[in-house]
Amino acid sequence: MDFSDPHPAASPAAERSCHGPQRPPCPAHPAGFRTGRHRHHRHRPGRRSGGTPVQGPVPLRSAVDLQPPLGRGPPGPGLRTRRRRRHQRHARARLRRGHRLPLLTAQRGRRLHRHRARRRLEDVLLPPQRVLGAQRRARGAGPGHRPDRQHGQLVRPAHPLRAAAQRGGAGHRHQRAVARAVPGLVQPEVPGQRQLWQRALLPPAGSPTDFSGDGKDDIVTFNLGSLNDVYVATSTGTAFAGTSIKWNDFFGLSGEKLLTGDFNGDGKDDIITFVGGTTGTNAGDVYVGLSTGTGFLGGAKWHDWFAPGAEVPAVGDVNGDGRDDIITFTHDTQGDVYVALSTGTGFGAGVKWHEYFSIPGEHPAVGDVNGDGRDDIITFTQGPATAADVIVALSTGAGFGASQKWHDLFAVGAEQPRVGDVNGDGKDDIVTFTCNADADVYAAVSNGSSFVGTTVKWNDFFCLAGEFPYLGDYNGDGKDDIIVFSKGTTNDVYVGLSTGTGFLGGAKWHDFFGLNGEVTY
Numbered sequence: 001m002d003f004s005d006p007h008p009a010a011s012p013a014a015e016r017s018c019h020g021p022q023r024p025p026c027p028a029h030p031a032g033f034r035t036g037r038h039r040h041h042r043h044r045p046g047r048r049s050g051g052t053p054v055q056g057p058v059p060l061r062s063a064v065d066l067q068p069p070l071g072r073g074p075p076g077p078g079l080r081t082r083r084r085r086r087h088q089r090h091a092r093a094r095l096r097r098g099h100r101l102p103l104l105t106a107q108r109g110r111r112l113h114r115h116r117a118r119r120r121l122e123d124v125l126l127p128p129q130r131v132l133g134a135q136r137r138a139r140g141a142g143p144g145h146r147p148d149r150q151h152g153q154l155v156r157p158a159h160p161l162r163a164a165a166q167r168g169g170a171g172h173r174h175q176r177a178v179a180r181a182v183p184g185l186v187q188p189e190v191p192g193q194r195q196l197w198q199r200a201l202l203p204p205a206g207s208p209t210d211f212s213g214d215g216k217d218d219i220v221t222f223n224l225g226s227l228n229d230v231y232v233a234t235s236t237g238t239a240f241a242g243t244s245i246k247w248n249d250f251f252g253l254s255g256e257k258l259l260t261g262d263f264n265g266d267g268k269d270d271i272i273t274f275v276g277g278t279t280g281t282n283a284g285d286v287y288v289g290l291s292t293g294t295g296f297l298g299g300a301k302w303h304d305w306f307a308p309g310a311e312v313p314a315v316g317d318v319n320g321d322g323r324d325d326i327i328t329f330t331h332d333t334q335g336d337v338y339v340a341l342s343t344g345t346g347f348g349a350g351v352k353w354h355e356y357f358s359i360p361g362e363h364p365a366v367g368d369v370n371g372d373g374r375d376d377i378i379t380f381t382q383g384p385a386t387a388a389d390v391i392v393a394l395s396t397g398a399g400f401g402a403s404q405k406w407h408d409l410f411a412v413g414a415e416q417p418r419v420g421d422v423n424g425d426g427k428d429d430i431v432t433f434t435c436n437a438d439a440d441v442y443a444a445v446s447n448g449s450s451f452v453g454t455t456v457k458w459n460d461f462f463c464l465a466g467e468f469p470y471l472g473d474y475n476g477d478g479k480d481d482i483i484v485f486s487k488g489t490t491n492d493v494y495v496g497l498s499t500g501t502g503f504l505g506g507a508k509w510h511d512f513f514g515l516n517g518e519v520t521y
Contacts, residue, residue: 204315205366205378205417206367207315207316208260208261208269209521210269210473211247211260211268212268212294213266215476216474217473218233218235219232219240219483219493219510219521220247220520221515221520222519223517224254224518224519225254228251228252228253229248230246230247230252230289230296232247233510235474235475237476239510240509243510243513247291247294247295248271248289248297248298250298250299251289251299252519253275256275257274257307258271258274259313260272260315261324262322263288263302263324263342265321266291268291268292270288270290270296272287273299274306274326276311278308283308284303285303286301286302286306287300287302302346303346306340310332311328312328312329312358313328314326314328314365315366316368316375317373317374317375318353318366319341320374325347328350329364329377331364333360335356335358337352337353337354337377338353339352339353353398354377354399354400354403357403358379361381361382363382363417364378365378365419366419368426369427369428369446370394370427370448371426374394374395374396376392376393376395376400377393377395377400379391380410380430382411382412384413385412388408388410388411389410391404392404406449407430410432410442410444414435416433416463417431418431418469418471420480422445424477424478424479427446429443429444429446430444430446431443431458431482435465435469436465437464438460439464440460441482441503442456443458458501459482459502459506461505462482462484462496462503463482463484466487467485467488468484468520469482470482470483474495475497479498479500480498482498485514487515490511491514492510492511492512493510495507
């Protein structure tokens with residue numbers, strides 16, 4: 001049997017020119033004439049149109065050979081091009097005869113295809129502003145349209161995936177030209193991780209954290225990220241016990257807004273998360289993990305449309321029934337405040353309790369400032385020294401009353417305000433942390449109708465820049481104390497106990513709790 005190569009190798013000079021090996025010519029076109037790709041003649045290198053293997057190397061051609069034969073020009077346009085031109089000629093002819101142009105040409109068809117594809121993409125990734133705008137236009141309302149009134153109630157714009165919860169009730173228009181804001185929490189972020197809760201506002205100005213129900217507030221951290229664990233260290237009255245005691249192994253995803261409160265009225269504080277957002281199957285949902293005293297149950301949905309988008313949620317017992325309710329500040333130019341009351345197993349429909357309170361730039365909060373057993377709403381305007389007011393709207397149990405100025409110089413600029421009963425008289429007071437090199441802490445106590453004290457320093461070195469301060473009654477004496485999570489590289493927890501007229505120096509109660517990027521209270 002002959003095993004010789006049927007295709008003898010050619011010399012390198014014969015195989016390659018300065019531009020590499022030559023491709024065999026197509027027999028359907030003159031030798032040397034190169035055109036674009038033809039759908040009806042696609043040849044593999046090394047084969048001719050009939051499929052016969054090329055015997056030997058393709059001979060090189062001279063410049064004269066590359067000229068097309070006399071009497072023949074380059075080949076005509078491809079089939080697709082000829083059809084498009086024929087279609088255009090027929091369209092022009094019909095136009096001359098008085099007919100309208102056909103609906104689609106090849107080019108218009110391609111444009112329409114791209115347009116539809118873009119619209120489909122927009123339907124999936126439609127920004128919240130476009131969603132709300134489309135809903136307002138569908139109602140025949142302008143961009144600044146406020147919710148429609150139906151039978152004396154206010155109805156929020158419909159959610160793109162489900163009907164919006166009806167919100168009714170009374171409210172009083174803010175008496176000032178500016179509004180206030182809800183308390184927020186700023187904590188160090190994990191590099192590359194953007195958390196909606198920490199962008200939307202500063203952390204809550206206060207929410208209870210007695211998870212074991214022993215009368216002493218504890219500390220909690222939500223690690224978010226890929227783990228979504230919840231860790232608690234309970235208070236012994238002189239320190240926090242437990243470093244890695246996990247109370248729930250899946251609660252609070254990144255971007256959700258996490259808070260605490262006693263939602264079923266059993267004396268033990270629970271955890272809550274507001275999903276937020278405006279699109280997706282879970283947008284606007286609210287989940288609660290009830291406390292057993294030694295752990296948190298799995299998250300159960302208690303509301304399916306509350307605090308969407310960039311609204312600022314808060315927690316407090318606004319009707320005085322012993323169960324914490326949920327409040328949301330729209331925190332926009334409309335400044336609406338909605339409340340959903342707790343039934344012990346869920347939250348009722350969101351009802352508007354105030355129609356102008358806490359606009360962008362202000363810091364909203366919730367607390368019982370007059371001692372009647374019902375939590376009220378507070379906002380810190382946080383302007384310069386000439387515009388750092390504190391505004392309060394008292395709860396009636398079914399709505400919030402007219403806004404009143406309770407302090408005209410508190411929590412200036414970037415200071416971090418908090419709300420709690422620091423003197424133990426049953427009325428919540430206000431505290432502000434400078435959180436800078438001075439690390440001062442100021443307090444103004446409530447007398448039931450205003451906050452007293454402008455420059456009363458309760459501690460002169462607590463909470464440096466980058467640390468996160470909070471309030472809670474950690475020794476169970478009825479007076480709220482100050483706490484700071486150092487974060488950074490140390491992750492220590494310091495507490496300054498309240499004497500009723502000041503805070504003691506910070507003492508370390510835990511040496512490793514609340515890492516960078518985690519949400520801690």
